Amino acid sequence: MLRVGVLVSGGGTNLQAILDAMDQGKITNAEVAAVISNNPGAYALERARNHGIPAECISPKDFPDRASFNEALVAKVDSYDLDLVVLAGFLVKIPEAMIAKYRNKIINIHPSLIPSFCGVGYYGLKVHEAALARGVKLTGATVHFVDEGMDSGPILLQKAVEVKPGDTPELLQRRVMEEAEWVILPRAIDMIANGQI
Structure with missing residues (x-):
């Protein structure tokens, strides 16, 4: 267990x-x-x-x-x-x-498709504000191992989420959570628990 x-x-x-x-x-x-x-x-x-x-x-x-x-x-x-x-x-x-x-026993969920919108200063709504300001059509979430850098460890899982016309940072944040974060974080834990990673 x-x-x-x-x-x-x-x-x-x-x-x-x-x-x-x-x-x-x-x-x-x-x-x-x-x-x-x-x-x-x-x-x-x-x-x-x-x-x-x-x-x-x-x-x-x-x-x-x-x-x-x-x-x-x-x-x-x-x-x-x-x-x-x-x-x-x-x-x-x-x-x-x-x-x-x-080492390789700490994982993080980040609300973007790394390497986009990650690193120092990119957390919470700031990530989604940056994605909208840049005009990307796809964003998402990433589960990765944690290393000494900021959002720089090996990537385990990613899931893309469509950016829709009229999105606000809050709307986009909610969609990324529902469609990506809440899906891939549990999946990564299950994969680690069952020796698939």
């Missing part, structure tokens, strides 16, 4: 997609063992608790410096004996020590 930890910063819609996929049998041989957030107000923590999953907050604001926070984050992740760490809207740079320790 693959022990999965999900790191979140906000509402937890991708976490919900993972939990729903597990409940529906679309993810097998895996369980969410912990949900960790950097934001005490993240609704994702509530989603986890409602599902009977340990949910904890480790905020950088509670530490004197980034090094202390990084150390505490790695220790917390270690404490759950995880096989896979899933970044599902986690807006904190992963410490290099954690990347080294969990």
Whole structure:
């Protein structure tokens, strides 16, 4: 049984997609063992608790410096004996020590077709604003392994989503979540849990 930890910063819609996929049998041989957030107000923590999953907050604001926070984050992740760490809207740079320790065991979902609209500064609505400003006709989402760079690790899965006339960043964000993110993130976890990646 693959022990999965999900790191979140906000509402937890991708976490919900993972939990729903597990409940529906679309993810097998895996369980969410912990949900960790950097934001005490993240609704994702509530989603986890409602599902009977340990949910904890480790905020950088509670530490004197980034090094202390990084150390505490790695220790917390270690404490759950995880096989896979899933970044599902986690807006904190992963410490290099954690990347080294969990090499090819950390995956991230990014709301574009990497290498487009990724890297430093591209997160949340900013990605969709950039896609619309550029005039692309296709966007989508990417699941990739996390390495020391920003959105630069090996790509596991991608799914394209059509950009429609009249799209706003909010409309496009919602369509990318529904048609791509909530589909390929659970699929990637299932593939890893069943030895296909």
